[in-house]
Amino acid sequence: MNDTEPSAVPWLSADEQRAWRAFVRVHLKLSARMAADLQSHSGLSSADFEVLVAVTDVSEGRVRFQDLAKDLDWEQSRLSHQIRRMIKRDLVAREECEEDGRGAYVAISEHGRAVIEAAAPRHVRVVRRLVLDGLTAEEFAELGRLSAKLSDQIDRVETA
Template sequence: MTNDVPWLNAEEDRSWRAFVRLHQKLFRRLGADLETHSGLSGADFQILVALTDVPEGRLRFQDLAGAIDWERSRLSHQVSRMIKRGLVAREECAEDGRGAFVVITPQGREAIEAAAPRHLVVVRRLVIDALDPEDLAALGRISSRVLERIDAEPR
């Protein structure tokens, strides 16, 4: 170990490891529950949520990638799988022959509408109900502050 590395002290290390473990366990649990009860993967759900967040239910590939913070190649593979299952469709962009839209289908809308209530029950049970209002507000502030720092960093 070198002295120029800003090593974490014991409390920083404990907090960091707890956060990483929380993230891993929470998203594994949420993904498994989605898969078991709705047949959607966590990735399916994330894309469908982003598409239902916009009134027309469609986003250009690059806008969808930005909304969910994915690499375009990962998004392209996931969208291809979802097209095969009828959850989304690809529409060419009339204004830009190179661009394309990802569009939620009626089947995709039905899938997200069926999955969302149970998913929210699980989110409430595992996270929201585990925190008092002050802790929940602190979680929101902390998350926002870290996201701002990440977004400000050059890639």
């Protein structure tokens, strides 16, 4: 019997199920609220914001395409489609990589930098109101530790 057979999988206990469902609810609620706020106040999707944050996190304002896909944990095709949409809106540009003719950079445009700089202060205020204001400093630090631990677990474990 392998772990994909229903009889081999132990069901969640009532406490585990309550905690799991609460975690899923908060993730979905937070994602939806953050996305709606970004869209209504800055015209950015969550995906736009993720890309712009990642590109502005580097001093050069540009990132190799494959490094960006890895940083965001996105498939190459998803990133390609997203970047194409963002280029049309002048948020980023595609720059060829002179060192490697097959490689390319995603670079933030002047317009993209202005948009993210305008969106970021409100985004931080919303994060504070929705999350930080509801937790003590110790709880927020624990949330960070637990999130990092879960992220590492997800990276290590195959689900197939």
